[in-house]
Amino acid sequence: MKYKNRVRSRISNLKDAKNPGLRRNVLCGAITPQQIAVMTSEEMASDELKEIRKAMTKEAIREHQMARTGGTQTDLFTCSKCRKKNCTYTQMTRATGISADPFNI
Template identity: 45%
Template sequence: MINKSEINESTTRTLLIRLEELHVPLMVLQRTGIGKTVNELRRTITNENLATMTKNLLKNWKKLLPNSSVKDNKSTTSQSTISNSNVPWYTTDNARLKSRELLVNALSINGIPEGSNDPEELCARIEDAIFKELKDTKIQYGRRIRSRIFNLRDLKNPDLRTKVLAGIITPEQLAVMTSEEMISDTLKKECDKFKEITHRESLLGVDDGIGCDLIQCEQCKKNNCSYSELQTLSGDEPMTLFVLCRNCGHRWRG
């Protein structure tokens, strides 16, 4: 409760000007509850100039709300400007709001391109989809949130942020994507290449290769080995030699 007798008009004017200059994002307004405080100040203060400043500030903050109408001044002064319980992803849970804030920071790490969707709404929907699936904010929830943050913050993966901001990847899709689905196309190619190499090497467990008594085993020192050659690098690179000791089962690359 604001006490009218304790209001310092000079300090209040300075703070209101500073708040207007800060361009406070919706996520911060929701977490701090400052909109309610300013609205209470508007109802309490007697200085007309300060009252006008509070009304304008509240009006600007209300523009951040989805489906808000800036034409309805009565609505601006009678409703909280920092929350909209009509949106499906609305919450007052501090843990969830903190997750949304971290997601916004990750999504905005390189700035927001002009014409992008609202990052705060996107991140609220991402978090909301995760919460609705997992039903709580415990271990699995934390892991899911952290994996989104990690991939969104990856400076080598700008395509993910661009696709989310442009709506190519919806918040609901990002909420359930695997780590492999979120990584960059370059890293995907490297992973596919690694899988191919691993698959080829696994085939050596079935194929004993070509017998050769000229190769000595590194472990048992017997000359009872077989070898196979596989193309594990690019086509212009030499093939890799894989050796199997038929005596002790030791394997190595030649």
């Protein structure tokens, strides 16, 4: 079954109209049959898809770092401890079982 899935993946990637570079490289011999047999989906992806994945990775890293660095400063909230409006907040998502809803800390 795993072999069939890998073959389907190769065929799908070679037929992809958004990825003519892969097909061209295989047809002209730049990528050998042995190479395409062991390529990962990331290696076969089109340049456009690689850029999208790269942007998504950067965004995920940025969001993760924002949560770790303390959030966003604002004067829209009043601190319940010191009563000042110089606050930092972080928006997080909590799973409630039905849907994820944002809340502020």
